Amino acid sequence: MSGRGLRWPPSRWSLRARVTAMATAVVAVLMVSGCLAFYLTVRELLYQGLRDRGDRAIAELTQQTQNGATGMLSYGADGFQLRQVMGADGRVVAATPELRGRGPITGIDPPAGGGVLRTRITLPATDEQIYLVARRVSTPDGERVLYAGTVLTDLSRLGTAFVLGLVLVTVLGSGVAALLVRQAVCRALRPVGVMRAELASITGGRSGGRVTVPDSADxxxxxxxxxxxxxxxxxxxxxxxxxxxxxxxxxxxxxxxxxxxxxxxxxxxxxxxxxxxxxxxxxxxxxxxxxxxxxxxxxxxLEAGMPQHREPVDLAELARAELARRRGDRVPIELEAAGGAVVMGSPGQLERVLTNLLDNAVRHAATRARLTVSAEGGQAVVRVADDGTGIDPDHREAVFRRFYRLPEGRRRDGGGTGLGLPISRDIAVAHGGTLEVGEPDPGWRGALLELRIPLSGTDKKHLDH
Missing domain, CATH: 1.10.287.130 (Signal transduction histidine kinase, dimerisation/phosphotransfer (DHp) domain)
Structure with missing residues (x-):
């Protein structure tokens, strides 16, 4: 029956039930395989002993027959007590007491040339299983067929005991394995249940919650x-x-x-x-x-990490284009741009950074602002300085918080959003760079914002050489 037709398919079982069922099935298969291998090994050993004793018995019987044995045959020490010597006409020439007065024990005809035939037969009168060894030999009185056999009582008892033992061991072993595995799984999953309850209470509205970490290092x-x-x-x-x-x-x-x-x-x-x-x-x-x-x-x-088209961007050229676009700024902006400051980035986003930095400098500058672009140590460096009141060291990180505006900024430009510098830093980080408030150069008492972005691969090699 397919899993779809089951009322409770395994896919709907609990983890504890699935692990227990799987472990129990594995233990049962191993036990059955082990018992079967043990039985086959013992059976092979018993049959090997039967073959050795049968070969000795047929050899002894061959010697007796060639010496002219007739009538009553004596027992051997090998346990093969069922012995018969058949004549060429099918009559019993000699036999042990157990077969005295009986007809041929079997009609099996062994091969000519003295070869030994080994087989199992059932006695018609008693339905007993017999292990039989037969041989055809030549004597002075003519050709004789020799039979030597023994009752397979040990193998019969072994087969019955094996079946009973297999059932008993499999049932008991599987039951014990299922109990032990179930307890082990319950013990292992108990911390998971605790975490589930704690997570349910956290998602239910409890804030600041954490789950319990068990002591086990697993x-x-x-x-x-x-x-x-x-x-x-x-x-x-x-x-x-x-x-x-x-x-x-x-x-x-x-x-x-x-x-x-x-x-x-x-x-x-x-x-x-x-x-x-x-x-x-x-x-x-x-x-x-x-x-x-x-x-x-x-x-x-930026927070969603949406992919942006990137290409080599010359920050010096981008700075010149930005200054050429700006008209009517409140204070003049000086430009110092060196070559080689080429980065791999989004032109639109980098242009937005320059615009935000220059807007911030113009807003706070007293009489002038300055924009410098250079390449230093494998990085393109953009510095924007003004001669305003500067940024207090206690507020140098605060200015990068969203919607945070210094009192002077609110006074100078009430229409600002307080998002320019935070957006600029996010863009810098997205390009693998940084945006920090630096120490102003001598002669500049205002603020200095420093943007650093790794150079593109080609220009980085050029600088290294």
Whole structure:
């Protein structure tokens, strides 16, 4: 019957039941195989002994027959007590007392030339199994056929005992194996059950929970440690997600509230409003919303690890193109670009990094900003400096947190999103690089942002040589 027709197919069994059933089946097969191998070995030894004794018995009977033995035959020490000597006419010439007065023990005709025939027969009168050795010999009185046999009582008893022993050993051994395996599996799976209950309580709403790690240094303990590590990472991700959602809600609420307030005020006295000015103000708020949504989309793509088309990008050329595109900045931007700063990356993302860094420098600069591009030690290095108030050492990592803005930045540009530098660092990390706040050069008291990205393979070789 196929597994599909079973009411409880093995695929629906518990792990404990499947392991127990499999182990019990293996033990049963091994026991049956072992008993069968033992029986065949003992049987072969017994038959080997029968063959040796039968050969001695037929040799003794041959000597007696050639010496003219007739009538009553004597027993031998080999246990073959059933002996007959048949004449050429089929009459019994001589026999042991057990066969005295009986006809031929069998009609088997041994081969000519003195060859020995060994076989098993059944006596018609008693239904006993006989191991028989036969030979044809020539005597002065003519050709004779010799039979020497013994009852197979040992083999019969062995066969019966084997069947009973096989059944008994298989049943008892399989039962003991099933009990031991079931207890071992239950003991091994007990920590898994505890972990399952603890995970159920954690997913049911209990935060900050961990599963119990068993004391044993086995796979179950490793599983518990991996589960705890996964729970820790998930908790960290959830915390970041909650904070991110809260920050997004706060940032989106401000422009939406401002836009709604402007429109409500304008609609209260529509005849007194300058509608082109109202539209321009609403457009500014819509632009701010668009910038926030665009930045959030970039953040989502970076966190999702979406593959980007990459190609060799000359950061010096990218910097020149970016400065040529910028018009009407509040302060001038100086450029120092050296050749050889070619990296393998996404042109659009790297352009976004340069834009964010320059926007940040222009926003905080007092009178000027500077952009330098160079190749150092197998890395392309981009430095953006300004002569503003700088970044306090306590805030150098905080500026890379999402939606975090220094008080001066909020004062200078209320429309910023606080996502420029975090996005720039995420892009740098995605390209195998870093973005850090460095120490400003002499003569520059403001902030210095330093971007480092590994050079592409060709330019790296060029630098090494």
């Amino acid at each position: 796979e179950v303990a490793g599983l518990a440690e991996s589960v705890n590590l996964t729970l820790s990472r998930l908790e960290h991700v959830l915390d970041r997600q909650r904070a991110f959602v809260g920050d997004v809600s706060h940032e989106l609420r401000s422009p939406l509230t401002g836009l709604r307030t402007q429109l409500e005020v304008a609609l209260e006295c529509p005849e007194d409003e300058d509608w082109p000015e109202v539209a321009r103000a609403a457009l500014n708020e819509a632009d701010r919303l668009q910038r926030i949504v665009g930045d959030l989309l970039i953040v989502a793509r």
